[in-house]
Amino acid sequence: MREVFAEKSLRSVGRGASHRKGRLGIRRNSAWVYVRRHRYLYLMLLPAVVYYALFHYLPLYGATIAFKDFSITKGILGSPWVGFKHFQYLFGLDKFWEVVMNTIIISFLRLCVGFPFPLLVALLMNEIRLALFKKSVQTIIYLPHFISWVILGGLMYNFLSIDGGVVNNLIKSMGSDAVGFMSDEKYFRATMVFSMVWKEFGWNSIIFMAALAGVNPHLYEAAVIDGASRWDRIWRITIPCIRSTIVILLILRLGNMMEAGFEQIFVLYHPGVYSVADIIDTYVYRIGLAEGRFSLAAAIGLFKSLINFVLLMIANKLSRMMGEQGVY
Structure with missing residues (x-):
């Protein structure tokens, strides 16, 4: 059996x-x-x-120099391993934590001001019915995106400088003292944030406008028949229909919280505002390229990437808990 x-x-x-x-x-x-x-x-x-594969994944091997005493003559393979020596050195520096806090503060301000403003502009543009006027406004607000920060930095100094700036000349003509928009620590962060919003809000509104174009117009027609006001149509139809787009873009922005805008700050800042404007990227530039401490710069970059990854995972998890799809 x-x-x-x-x-x-x-x-x-x-x-x-x-x-x-x-x-x-x-x-x-x-x-x-x-x-x-x-x-x-x-x-x-x-x-x-x-x-x-070539420019994002293959170079990841170079991140190993954060754990090595890198020498250009020896190369990545020939440089000796030192473990977490550079990370221990970084975490003991007061300057490092200062630039981390500056990065977080500036990124948070850019997120709070720079993220909802393009959405508001897209909602307003969606309510415009005159096609010629709508296209003209779109073209005007898109243009600053195509101007480099080098050119805009020169224009900002001409407009906002204490000596001879157009804005400060106007302030002086009204009997007030000149304001150090570019030189005073109290105003420098606000100047950076609002200049970034002015440059990028038109371009960032494109995705929201594309999402708004996909909303079913019959929903608006039914709402008008039911007596819904324009505000009710925006709040109860438009925003719920593009909520998934808003959430995905917000997740992506949170995943780049440690990116505070290197090009803009590098053009505008100077030693007088380092205490409020020096961020991780500018600090890495100075110690990595100017001083030649490549291993230390790689350690800072790896630390920044790790924080961005953690923030991205947290934001995606929260979005899924709220019923949205997330980025994966």
Whole structure:
């Protein structure tokens, strides 16, 4: 009896294994058929994959110099390992924590002001019915995005400087003292944030306007018939319909909280405002390129990337808890 039972068990196991192999083969074949069917879409995706592989994933090996005493003559492979020596040195520096706090504060201000403003502009633009006026306004607010911070920095100094600046000349003509928008620590952060908003709000509103274009117009028609006001239509139809887009963009912004705008700050700041404007990226530039301490700069960059990754995971988890899809 035992031998018969054992033989039946082996047969059933064999049939189960062959069945699983058959299902796996079917899945592989169906996946290959799917790829062949959409081969042109995958060909369009190929340049982006190659770009990220070459310039984002392959250079990750260079992050190992954060754990080495890197020497240009020895190279990455020949440089000796030092473990967490550079991280211990960084965490003991008061200047490092100062630039971390500056980065967090500036990024938080940029998020609080720079994220809702493009959404507000997109909502206002969506209410405009005159096509010519709408296109003209869109063109005007998009233009600053295409101007580099080097040019805008020169314009800002001409407009906001204490000596000869247009704005301060106007303030002096009204009997008030000149304001150090670019030189006073009290005003420098606000100047950076509002100049960033002015430069980028038009470009950042494009995604919101694209999402608004996908809202079903029949919903608005039904709301008008029911007597809904314009504010009710915005609050109860427009915003709920684009909520998923808002959440995804917010998650991506939170994942870049440690990016406070290197190019803008590098053009505008000076030693007189280092205490409020020196961020992680500018600090890495000075100690990494100017002083040649590449391992220390790599350690700071790795620390910043880790914080961004953690913030991205937390933001995505919270969005999924609120019923949204998130970024993955």
